[in-house]
Amino acid sequence: MTREEVVVDVDVLVAGTGASGMSAAVTAAAHGLQVLVVDKAALFGGTTARSGGWLWIPGTRLATAQGIEEPPGAAKTYLAHETTTHFDAKRVDAFLENGPKAIDFFTGNTCVQFDMPTLFPDYHAEAPGGQQGGRSMVTRPFDGRELGARIRQLAPPLP
Numbered sequence: 748m749t750r751e752e753v754v755v756d757v758d759v760l761v762a763g764t765g766a767s768g769m770s771a772a773v774t775a776a777a778h779g780l781q782v783l784v785v786d787k788a789a790l791f792g793g794t795t796a797r798s799g800g801w802l803w804i805p806g807t808r809l810a811t812a813q814g815i816e817e818p819p820g821a822a823k824t825y826l827a828h829e830t831t832t833h834f835d836a837k838r839v840d841a842f843l844e845n846g847p848k849a850i851d852f853f854t855g856n857t858c859v860q861f862d863m864p865t866l867f868p869d870y871h872a873e874a875p876g877g878q879q880g881g882r883s884m885v886t887r888p889f890d891g892r893e894l895g896a897r898i899r900q901l902a903p904p905l906p
């Protein structure tokens with residue numbers, strides 16, 4: 748069997764079609780860059796395709812729309828408590844600052860939308876900085892028919 752060599756010139760090459768890779772690809776494309784996404788698996792979607800689709804991001808517009816205000820510093824306190832010796836203040840600050848912006852980007856520029864139940868406690872809501880709601884949201888169902896024939900290349904969810 749001979750292998751045909753194909754040369755493709757792009758601005759951004761993304762390896763992996765899970766949430767992280769696809770998010771990077773969509774963001775780059777929205778900024779006008781030419782993107783190629785590749786995956787080593789036969790089907791795209793990675794672990795993400797069979798995940799529950801829940802996101803944990805404090806301080807988003809979805810929370811404030813429901814009148815849930817993030818108490819100042821609470822999310823950082825919670826993450827410090829939960830991660831103990833793994834706590835990385837710089838990464839946590841970057842996550843807390845940019846997480847809500849990422850949600851705004853997706854809801855404003857793509858068909859990816861999210862729903863937030865008013866009551867959805869943190870896993871340890873009683874811990875310092877823990878909350879009863881306003882941080883967890885789930886990706887809204889998407890009509891797979893919009894993918895056309897591509898749906899056959901999408902990794903299936905867990906049975």
Ligand SMILES: Cc1cc2nc3c(=O)[nH]c(=O)nc-3n(C[C@H](O)[C@H](O)[C@H](O)COP(=O)(O)OP(=O)(O)OC[C@H]3O[C@@H](n4cnc5c(N)ncnc54)[C@H](O)[C@@H]3O)c2cc1C
Pocket residue numbers: 762763764765766767768785786787788791792793794795796797798799800801802803905
């Ligand atoms: C049953 C289940 C439920 C879950 N529910 C949730 C949830 O509700 N909320 C939550 O936050 N997390 C959840 N998770 C965890 C979450 O799914 C993962 O943390 C997340 O999907 C990881 O995304 P990712 O893009 O980093 O990796 P992946 O989605 O795994 O994507 C990585 C992709 O990269 C490809 N790849 C790897 N190496 C290469 C290479 N060298 N070249 C090309 N491609 C490559 C892989 O084939 C794969 O397609 C759940 C996990 C499971 C299993």
